Amino acid sequence: MLSGHQGSDRAHRVTTTDRPRPGPGTGAADPARARVRGRRRVRRPRQLRHEPALAILAIGLDPTRALVLSQVVLSFGIPFALIPVVAFTRHRDLMGNLVNHPLTTAAAILAAALVILLNAFLLWQMIGG
Structure with a gap:
């Protein structure tokens, strides 16, 4: 009978040695450092991270209303994400065996x-109503 330590050691060896290692310079070892080719990661100093919120307070806007308005602006992107996902996942030539069942596609639509x-x-409601 194996003790708990030996079993966990085996699991550790399987998970660490069976995975392919990322190549040099890919940045894949640290997902936070991974980059899209040709694009540089822009880092803002800590002082600049709070300036938009401080500007809203300085102008005198209601923070709750400003937060709701920011979410309304972000919501413009929802259809541009949902429609392609539903469209792509229903095509067998794109998804292969992972294609959605017609009932799943109907529910997603x-x-x-x-x-x-x-x-x-x-x-x-926010703009006119």
Whole structure:
């Protein structure tokens, strides 16, 4: 019978030696340092991270309203993410065996439509209503 230590040592050896190691200079060893080719990571000093929030306070805007408005602006991107995901995952030539079942695709279309409609309602409420 193996003790708990020997079993965990075996698991450690399997997980550390069976994985392919990243090549030199890929940045893949540390996901935080990984970069897209041709793009540099922009690092902002700590002092600059708080300036937008401090500017909102200095101007005298309601922080809660500013937060809601920022989320409304971010919500413009929701359809641009949801629609391609639903479209791509229903095509067998793109997904192979991982293609969505037609029932799953129908549910995803309904969920995406609901999210997009709720987003449109939020935009209408914030802008005009």
